[in-house]
Structures are given as structure tokens and as C-alpha cells.
Amino acid sequence: MTCVLPVVGEDGLTRMVRSCVAGPTFDGTAVRWADVGTVPADCVGAPRTS
Amino acid sequence: MADLATSVGTLGLPTPVLTASGCAAAGRELAPFVDLARIGGVVTKSIMANPRSGRPTPRMAETPSGMLNSIGLQGPGVDAFLADDLPWLLAQGARAVVSVAGGSTAEFVAVAEKVADAAAGSVRPVAVEVNISCPNVANRGLVFACDPVASAEVVGAVREVLPATLPVWAKLSPDVTDVTAIAAAALDAGADALSLVNTTLGMAIDRATLRPVLAGVTGGLSGPAIRPLAVRCVYQVAAAFPGVPIVGIGGIRTGGDALEFLAAGASAVQVGTAIFGDPSAPQRVADELSDALDALGVARVADVVGAAHRPRPTQGDT
Numbered sequence: 001m002t003c004v005l006p007v008v009g010e011d012g013l014t015r016m017v018r019s020c021v022a023g024p025t026f027d028g029t030a031v032r033w034a035d036v037g038t039v040p041a042d043c044v045g046a047p048r049t050s
Numbered sequence: 051m052a053d054l055a056t057s058v059g060t061l062g063l064p065t066p067v068l069t070a071s072g073c074a075a076a077g078r079e080l081a082p083f084v085d086l087a088r089i090g091g092v093v094t095k096s097i098m099a100n101p102r103s104g105r106p107t108p109r110m111a112e113t114p115s116g117m118l119n120s121i122g123l124q125g126p127g128v129d130a131f132l133a134d135d136l137p138w139l140l141a142q143g144a145r146a147v148v149s150v151a152g153g154s155t156a157e158f159v160a161v162a163e164k165v166a167d168a169a170a171g172s173v174r175p176v177a178v179e180v181n182i183s184c185p186n187v188a189n190r191g192l193v194f195a196c197d198p199v200a201s202a203e204v205v206g207a208v209r210e211v212l213p214a215t216l217p218v219w220a221k222l223s224p225d226v227t228d229v230t231a232i233a234a235a236a237l238d239a240g241a242d243a244l245s246l247v248n249t250t251l252g253m254a255i256d257r258a259t260l261r262p263v264l265a266g267v268t269g270g271l272s273g274p275a276i277r278p279l280a281v282r283c284v285y286q287v288a289a290a291f292p293g294v295p296i297v298g299i300g301g302i303r304t305g306g307d308a309l310e311f312l313a314a315g316a317s318a319v320q321v322g323t324a325i326f327g328d329p330s331a332p333q334r335v336a337d338e339l340s341d342a343l344d345a346l347g348v349a350r351v352a353d354v355v356g357a358a359h360r361p362r363p364t365q366g367d368t
Contacts (some may be wrong), residue, residue, distance in 0.1 A: 004107055004124070016103045016124060021079050037265075038106050045101035045127070 006032040006040050043048045052343035054336060056090075056351045058318050059242045059295040061176055061217055063145065065090045065310060066351055067336040070322030071149040071221070072096065072121070072298050076135035076140065083329035089336065093320060094131075094139070094167075096151035096181040099160050104239030106265040111254045116273030116301070117323055118252050120266030121228060122149055123184070128161045132168045138174065147219070153187040162208045162316050176298040177217040179207050183248040183270075183337040191252045195223035195248070198235035209240035219297060219330040222283070223244035224276070231291055243295035245320070252312055273323040277301030281314050286358055288315020301332070305338025310344045312351065313358040 007017040008030045016039060019026070032040060039046050054065040068091040075081045077092040086092055088219040104124030104240030111118040125131070139146045148165055152158035158180065165178060172218075182201050185191035205220045212218060220236035222229060224247040233244055249270025254263040263267075280300025288296055299320040308319045324331040347353055 004104065021075075036107075038070065039103045043103045045103040045124070047103070 006035045006038070006043055008032065014040055015045075016043060052273075052340050053350045054340055054343075056317050056355075058177070058219070059217055060176060062105065063090045063318060064088070065174065065336040065339075066312065066318040067314075067332050067339065068093055068147065068297070068318060068320045069180065069332050070147075070320035072119075073322040077139045077144055077146075078135070080325070080329055080332075081142065081173060084333045086139070089144075089332040091145035093147040093179055094135070094149050095124055095125060096149040096184075097125055097128050097131045097161060098123055098151050098153075099128055101130070102245035108265055109269075111263040111269065111322050113252070113254055113271065114275060116271055116275030117252055117326070118264060118271055119249070120264045122266065126164060126329070128164045129264060132164060132173060134284075136168065136173050137347065140175075141211060147177045148175040148181050149179045149181050149221070151181040151184045152204070153184060155204050158204050159207045159211055162211045162362045166212050166216070169213065172260035175216070177219055177243075178208065178212060179219040179245055180205055181221050182236075182246070183221065185189065185222045193225070193315060195221075195232060196226055196233050201232050202235040202239040205236045205241050206239035217242040219243040219245045221248055221299075223248045224234045224250045224279055224283050224300075230286055233287045233291060233294075237291065237294060243297060245270060245297040245299055246263045246287060246288060246316070247280045247300050250279065272301065274301040274303055274307075277307060277310075281310050284311055284316050285314040285358060286334050286354050290354075292359075295327060302335060304339075304342070305335050305342045309342050309354065310336050312354045313356070315359065317351070317355050 008017050011023040056066040071093045072095045078092045125305030150161045180312045182194040207329045209218050217346045220241035252271035256263050284298045296316045298316030302321050303324040311319045321331050
């Protein structure tokens with residue numbers, strides 16, 4: 001997993017959040033567990049595929 | 051007690067120890083551990099034009115006496131950085147060196163122009179460090195810093211859009227055959243100082259899965275493992291370009307490590323990887339450097355800068 005997790009913010013946007021600094025405790029429902037280890041395509045600043 | 055004041059070209063610093071880019075974001079996470087106004091300066095994480103999520107995980111791997119990272123330049127983008135992060139850092143009294151990056155010369159220029167606009171107001175860094183260890187999208191991902199022509203193009207373009215009063219530091223890669231050739235290109239293009247060196251490319255394999263440890267496959271190797279390589283680059287560039295301001299970077303963990311870089315020709319240093327294990331390292335290294343200078347009977351940092359280039363005393367000299 002290392003440091004960053006895809007976490008949904010209060011604005012509804014997903015950001016890669018550093019668990020070492022912004023955590024280590026998050027609201028579990030805000031973590032996109034199924035996407036851990038990836039950068040979801042709808043994440044803020046996600047690499048563009050085209 | 052030795053006088054730690056130093057200068058990088060025209061820029062005066064109270065101590066020669068700064069943070070290295072990418073190891074303290076924009077300083078906020080270090081503030082609980084060190085007085086940001088007391089250390090030499092904070093070099094911010096490289097900022098690009100747009101927000102970036104960074105690469106998938108794992109992004110970091112521990113290696114003998116070092117670490118690999120493949121973060122992918124995660125960041126908020128230059129607009130958010132200039133609106134939120136940099137003003138906060140300056141409000142702490144820190145000397146901020148803004149690291150700029152880009153996937154093209156145009157992106158470097160776009161970021162630098164916004165930094166210049168901010169600097170024209172009250173959001174003024176003390177210098178801009180150009181991170182040319184970025185893949186050049188227009189040239190099959192070849193890192194700018196590995197090509198003297200591309201290095202000069204980026205450094206010259208950034209220099210052109212920044213005010214002459216704002217020093218430009220070019221941060222070079224050690225992954226080249228002749229670092230002095232890249233240094234020459236950067237200096238000819240208008241760099242006011244050279245930051246030596248960035249990470250060197252490395253890789254680790256998971257011995258159970260036989261797959262690369264990092265999701266990005268390769269990563270930048272940093273930490274004490276690369277210190278001799280970095281000292282060598284500083285020494286070679288200082289020998290080739292006497293008097294050119296150099297900021298030494300690479301595996302500095304103690305005041306004695308910093309002293310090596312100063313003797314090789316650097317007038318300031320940056321502490322990076324050590325921060326992850328000891329967030330107080332930028333201040334501690336400065337304190338240890340002071341002790342090391344005292345032990346040598348040296349009164350000022352300037353007295354040891356480039357000392358390794360002086361002829362060895364011959365027998366009978368006092």
C-alpha cells in the first residue's frame with residue numbers, strides 16, 4: 001500500500017492522500033479500498049490516457 | 051562557535067543547510083519539528099502547471115543505505131501552490147526556494163511565469179530551482195538533464211521569464227557521462243548556481259514475486275548510498291568552474307557529511323532523505339556542522355568551501 005491512498009474529500013473529489021501526514025486515521029468510508037494501489041482515473045490530477 | 055552564514059551567489063543564508071526538494075513538501079509538515087525561519091531555507095517540492103496525482107503504489111522502497119522513490123511529481127499545481135502553500139511558507143519567515151518542473155520547455159516557462167507574477171507582489175521566493183531531471187515528453191521521455199542542449203533550452207527559457215534579481219539554480223542529474231558538460235550548458239544558459247545532484251536511477255526486485263518492487267519499475271536512488279557519487283560531482287564541477295556557486299545534495303545525514311560537500315566546493319547543502327527518518331535533520335546537521343568547524347579550528351563556513359581543491363601541504367609547511 002505504502003503511503004498514499006485514494007480518499008474522497010468533502011467536495012466529492014478523490015485525491016491521493018498521504019496516510020503518513022494526512023492520516024493515519026481516516027473515515028473508512030472515504031477510502032476507496034477497491035482502488036488502493038492504483039490511481040483512479042477520476043482522481044484529481046490523474047494521468048491522462050489520451 | 052563557527053559562523054555558519056554563507057552565500058549562494060548573491061543570496062545570503064544564515065546557515066548552509068536547506069531542505070532538499072521533495073522531502074518536505076512546502077514545509078508545513080516539517081514545522082512541528084524545526085523552526086523553518088532558522089534553517090538555511092526550504093526548497094519546495096517541484097511544482098508543475100497542473101495538479102498531479104502521482105504514480106500508483108508502491109512508490110518507495112528501502113535499499114541498503116538509501117531508498118528508491120517513484121512518486122511521479124504529485125502536487126497541487128502551480129496556481130494552488132502560489133495561492134496557499136508558498137504564502138504559508140513565507141509567513142513562517144522561511145527562505146523559500148521554489149522548485150519548478152515540466153514535461154516540456156513550455157510547461158517550465160508557464161510555471162516560471164506564474165512564479166514571476168507572484169514574486170512581483172508579496173509572494174517572493176529567494177530563488178528558483180529548475181528540476182531538469184524530468185522526462186521530456188517531446189523527446190521520447192529523455193530526461194532534460196541528460197542532454198546539454200535540452201538542459202540549456204529549459205534553463206535559458208526559465209531564466210528569461212524570471213526577474214534578474216531572482217536567482218536561478220539548475221539542479222543536475224548524476225546520470226550522465228560528464229556532469230561538467232551539462233553544468234557548462236546550464237551556466238551558459240544563465241543559471242546563477244548549480245544544485246548537485248538529483249537522485250540516480252535505480253531499481254529493486256521483490257525476491258518473492260520476482261517483480262519490480264516499485265509500481266513505476268524504476269525510481270530515484272537517494273540517501274547515504276549516493277553520497278560519494280554526489281561529492282564527486284560537486285568536486286568535478288567546482289574544479290571545472292571555479293567560483294560558480296554550488297549547492298551540494300546527496301545523502302547528507304550528519305554535519306560531517308555536509309562538511310565533505312563544502313570542502314568539495316559547495317557553499318550550501320540540502321538535506322533530503324535523512325528528513326524521513328529524522329525531521330529535525332536540517333537543524334541538527336547545521337548544529338553538527340558548527341561543531342565540526344569548531345573542532346577544525348575554522349571560524350567561518352567560507353573558509354572551508356573548496357578546501358579539497360587546495361594543494362596538499364608539502365613536508366615542512368606549517
